[in-house]
Amino acid sequence: MKRGDHPNILMQRMYNKYGAPEIAVILICRVSDILFYEQLCLDSYQPPLNVSKIAGKIEFTDEIRAKIAISMRGNTNGKGPRAPEVGRKVSAAKKGVLFSEAHKQALKEAWKTRPPASIETNKKISLSVSAYHAQKKLLKNG
Helix, strand or coil, rough: CCCCCCCCHHHHHHHHHHHHCCCCCCCCCHHHHHHHHHHHHHHCCCCCCCCCCCCCCCCCCCCHHHHHHHHHHHCCCCCCCCCCCCCHHHHHHHHHCCHHHHHHHHHHHHHHHHCCHHHHHHHHHHHHHHHHHHHHHHHHHH
């Protein structure tokens, strides 16, 4: 909550407005009984900050799913999404770049030592290329 990105927006807003909540232990039980007692508390107290009304279940609305999809778009190695203008700048900077002969030779050597693709991978590639060409043909023919 300190970072301002808690998945439960209601709890995040409460934290932003009032600070960290006081937490008290109200029940001690076995780990195997946690969901039972959590559901009992949810049914009895009906806490307004609980987004899900089912213990142990995280419910995603269509709005939350859309936000997750947008946040993951362009995500490379957990660095977060790349802004569209950054993508355009990178693309423009790489246009017309020529590789040196030494670099071309290094790429050729790297490809020689690369292990061959599996039969399954080759089938997937073949299917995706076929689907691409079929779609391109449909678009061309209108």
